[in-house]
Amino acid sequence: MKAMKKNLPVLFVIFGGSGDLAHRKLYPALFNLFRKGALQDNFAVVGTARRPWSDDYFQETVQQAIIENVKDVEDKLVTEFSQHFFYQSHDVTDESHYIELNNKISQLETQFNTQGNRTFYLAMSPQFFGTISQHLRAQKLVTDTGYNRLVVEKPFGHDLESAKVLNQQIGDSFDEKDVYRIDHYLGKQMIQNIMYLRLTNPLFDSVWDSNHIKNVQITLAESLGVENRGGYYETAGALRDMVQNHIFQIASQVAMKKPKSLTSADIHQAKQDVLNSIQMYDSDEVNRFFVRGQYDGNHSENSYRKEEQVSPDSTVETFVSGKLLFKEGPLKNVPFYIRTGKKLAQKTTRVDLVLKSSHDLFEENQDNVISIEIDPENKLTVTLNGKQLSQTDLSSLQMKFAYTQDEVAQIPDAYEKLFYDFLIGDRTNFVHWHEVKTTWDFIDRIEKTWQEDSRQPFAYQNGSMGPKEVSQIFEGTKDSWIFKG
Known part of the structure; x- marks a missing residue:
């Protein structure tokens, strides 16, 4: 180091x-x-x-x-x-x-x-x-x-058109190489660790492809509601607030090909190549592959529509889940299932890579899973199959790595890490304009479908993991979320 x-x-x-x-x-x-x-x-x-x-x-x-x-x-x-x-x-x-x-x-x-x-x-x-x-x-x-x-x-624009205008205004005064667009998630230790885990360990590198990975699941869950940000949230919603930036940045690090080098330019090029290959959806596909929800309160807490500065008939989503498909890269055509929302069961940010079964000799064979927990703990868990004690049946085994308390105390806050990066001119962990442009193009298509759709967001109870309708996004009948909340 x-x-x-x-x-x-x-x-x-x-x-x-x-x-x-x-x-x-x-x-x-x-x-x-x-x-x-x-x-x-x-x-x-x-x-x-x-x-x-x-x-x-x-x-x-x-x-x-x-x-x-x-x-x-x-x-x-x-x-x-x-x-x-x-x-x-x-x-x-x-x-x-x-x-x-x-x-x-x-x-x-x-x-x-x-x-x-x-x-x-x-x-x-x-x-x-x-x-x-x-x-x-x-x-x-x-x-x-x-x-x-x-x-x-962030946010860098409200949609693709506003982002283009903003980029042009900034570009009149600053070269792209001098513009540092912060996504504070890119300063988090375990997100930065994804590339190192992938590329320096044969155990992971050898299975990080579409032949071995069945699906990837990205969860950004928050236990709090909109708090005092109701006015902002009415103009944004979960899709713009979390998917366009944080989730896409995480997904691109998981899905991108091996960069030619560890320079900022080559890493951004690898990310951009995979983002350029994302499958854009028509309206029917949006309705099939994306689900939006809105927290509906319970006996002791407000529903979203009763929050301050929120319209009583608001259709803004506080939860969104969907499927992404990249047409290039090592995870070509592997479903990326994403979800994020407010008032969910537990605050967590994590990536779960679900591996395909290698054989069918055991009926109780469970999925192997590589789980990267980003928040609230910095932790890596590999879930495997093994023999139960004193029996021949399979059981689920877990190999875990977590930083010690002393090591956690030494991990810099995301903003501290990003401050240092732009002080030394390292743009690796900042967002390039072409990434912004591509992700807004995808998000705008979903927003357009929702705006033309008269249906309300699905209601979900505070403390749940979102509306039950979220199960419709999975391809396989036996597929489900690894993290249950």
Whole structure:
């Protein structure tokens, strides 16, 4: 494993610096890089938002973010870290504010010797991404000294057309190589482990193909409801919120061919090749292979339609399940069964690869399964057949690997890992525009079918694993979900 690079010079501008994401994730991630030495003397952070904060007040909020979200912190180190933070009240639509911001950045670049390296982090509503990126170029915040990188959060557009417009706006100011589209799932340890498990172990590599794998199951289940995000969820739904990005990114890592090398370019090319081969569905196939649901409450909890900022007759899905088929790659024509939803029985993110039976000598022969659990535990389980004790009947055996508590404590948070990656210019774990474009094309076809369909989403009870109708997506009559909840 390569040693972490130290004292990386950079000046961050965080648009949305007063927001919840910055408080819970971004500042703690930066602090962890600071105490590990990746950031030392030569960095500064300018937080921007509409609120009229002072530098001192901003530094206090940063300190509070660290105290609330990072374990085992030293007060002296927190104070030292916060002294690299400065604030600029900013209206992203006002040209003059960018001139003021550039003046402040220039002063801080000299003070902290950041060597002209600038990273602009857009931690705010996507509707402003294009506006901000265009102003950054027009008001000369994008310079010819050092590097200039733009980091954007999801969602990247609402559909294919809006994503194209947004990409064009950003592309007018930044080259694709300088745009880092964050999908925080790609910073998770076990998702990054998928490629290593596949390609470095003959035990897995030899069976990772359509001759041996019967189906792949991807589950992203959440036990909570929409909470205070009802307004956002009414415009997104589970399909746009989870499938277009997280699930497709996981699926492409499982389904892609072996890359030519471990460079970012070759890995993205392997992912794009398999995504390009996805089978696009017509309306009849959408209705056959995709199921949408909506949580319906129980005696003690709200249904989705009773949540704040949700329409009482909403048809937005809080659960979606479906089948994906890739026409190229080692898992050509192997069904990928996917599901994600709110208010489900258990919070988990996992991939289950179900292997084909090798023979039929034993009637009780069970499926062998390779299970990669991403959340809440980092765990690998291989389910095998074996002989029961003192009998000749088969029983199910499990081989398990899990990180120790000490190892888990050393695993960086997803945002910390991704921050470090874009600091060193490694784009492997970020989303390329062509991946965004292909996945939106697929999602739009499903959305169009649902919009033209007068049927309601299937209701499911809080604490279940979704509507019972989800079983219709399986090809085989004996196939079912490996994870039962």
